[in-house]
Each structure stands twice: as structure tokens, then as C-alpha cells.
Amino acid sequence: xxxxxxxxxxxxxxxxxxxxxxxxxxxxxxxxxxxxxxxxxxxxxxxxxxxxxxxxxxxxxxxxxxxxxxxxxxxx
Amino acid sequence: xxxxxxxxxxxxxxxxxxxxxxxxxxxxxxxxxxxxxxxxxxxxxxxxxxxxxxxxxxxxxxxxxxxxxxxxxxxxxxxxxxxxxxxxxxxxxxxxxxxxxxxxxxxxxxxxxxxxxxxxxxxxxxxxxxxxxxxxxxxxxxxxxxx
Numbered sequence: 426x427x428x429x430x431x432x433x434x435x436x437x438x439x440x441x442x443x444x445x446x447x448x449x450x451x452x453x454x455x456x457x458x459x460x461x462x463x464x465x466x467x468x469x470x471x472x473x474x475x476x477x478x479x480x481x482x483x484x485x486x487x488x489x490x491x492x493x494x495x496x497x498x499x500x501x
Numbered sequence: 502x503x504x505x506x507x508x509x510x511x512x513x514x515x516x517x518x519x520x521x522x523x524x525x526x527x528x529x530x531x532x533x534x535x536x537x538x539x540x541x542x543x544x545x546x547x548x549x550x551x552x553x554x555x556x557x558x559x560x561x562x563x564x565x566x567x568x569x570x571x572x573x574x575x576x577x578x579x580x581x582x583x584x585x586x587x588x589x590x591x592x593x594x595x596x597x598x599x600x601x602x603x604x605x606x607x608x609x610x611x612x613x614x615x616x617x618x619x620x621x622x623x624x625x626x627x628x629x630x631x632x633x634x635x636x637x638x639x640x641x642x643x644x645x646x647x648x
């Protein structure tokens with residue numbers, strides 16, 4: 426299984442913070458997003474982390490990975 | 502003492518810094534320079550009064566990302582050590598949000614590393630601010646100020 430997490434305004438807009446999907450062959454982070462969100466595209470400014478490190482939407486994700494999607498960060 | 506601290510409760514930045522410096526260096530005289538940045542919550546933003554703020558983060562990635570920034574600062578400059586503290590949860594105006602600090606033999610490396618840490622934290626550490634305004638409405642902060 427792949428765990429997908431959403432944070433901040435994106436979590437609120439989607440109305441969900443975490444879900445799990447079954448990997449379907451070779452998947453990218455974008456594939457994982459689409460699989461979990463009815464095939465829709467993510468927002469243009471979305472940031473992606475795989476296993477808690479920044480990654481790109483075309484990075485590969487594998488069973489057991491945690492993929493996170495979130496808006497631009499605003500800490501400090 | 503850890504180099505990265507995420508706090509859910511208010512803290513005195515100077516006490517926390519003193520505690521870290523004492524634990525890390527004791528009576529050592531290896532450093533000649535300490536540079537510190539602290540960020541404090543304002544009671545205004547984009548022309549509006551802000552009553553309070555909620556800071557969300559990504560537990561686990563936050564600590565890992567801040568540690569990566571410290572490792573990078575140490576590789577770029579001759580710093581002996583660095584420290585970062587950041588608040589999460591409910592925050593009120595005048596409370597400290599963030600500390601970045603760097604210790605080095607000479608001032609240039611400490612200044613450069615300290616500035617690098619706060620600028621990169623703002624660009625890459627997974628924190629998100631949500632403001633509560635005077636009328637109790639809430640809004641997400643969508644971007645940091647340029648500096």
C-alpha cells in the first residue's frame with residue numbers, strides 16, 4: 426500500500442488528510458494523486474514529498490512509501 | 502541537547518538559547534561569534550489586525566528538513582554548530598515563533614549561516630500559518646513576505 430497525506434489548505438479543500446491506495450505497477454507521485462482524486466490534476470503550486478523528503482511529481486513511488494502533497498510553505 | 506526543537510507551547514527564546522549554548526559548549530572557548538535571529542508574531546498582516554495564529558506542520562519531515570538545513574550550513578561555512586527552534590499550534594501576538602542561531606570562530610560564518618537557516622526555513626520547512634482576524638474569520642497565509 427501507498428500512504429497519501431495532505432496538509433494545510435489542501436487538506437481542507439479536499440476534505441481528507443490521509444488515505445491509502447494499492448500501487449498499480451510503476452507509479453509516479455502524480456499517478457498516486459490522480460488515482461486518489463478521480464483522475465483530476467493537482468494544483469499548479471503543489472509541493473510533493475516522498476518519505477518526508479522533497480520530490481517531483483514524476484518521481485517514482487513504491488509500496489510502503491508515504492507520499493505527501495501540500496501548498497507552498499509559510500513558516501518562520 | 503537537540504539542534505532542532507519543535508515546541509507546542511510558548512517559550513522564552515533567550516532562555517532556550519542559553520540552555521542550548523551551555524549544554525553544547527559549557528566553558529569551551531572554541532567559538533568567538535554567535536549570530537541569532539528570532540521571529541516574533543506580529544498583530545498585523547497585509548493591512549489587517551491578526552488576533553492569533555495556528556501553525557500546522559508535517560511531524561517528522563519538519564525535523565528532518567531542518568536538520569538537512571543545518572547540515573548544509575555546516576558544509577557551506579566554518580560553523581561549529583547551529584540551533585533551530587520553531588513553534589507549532591496556537592500562537593498569540595508577541596510570542597516567539599522561530600529561532601535560528603549559529604556559532605563560529607569568526608563572525609562572518611555565523612552571520613551567513615544564521616541568515617541562510619532562516620531564509621531556507623521559510624522556503625522549505627513544512628510549516629503553514631493560518632491567521633485569525635479581528636472578526637474571528639480565518640485565512641491561510643499563502644506566501645511569506647520577501648524579507
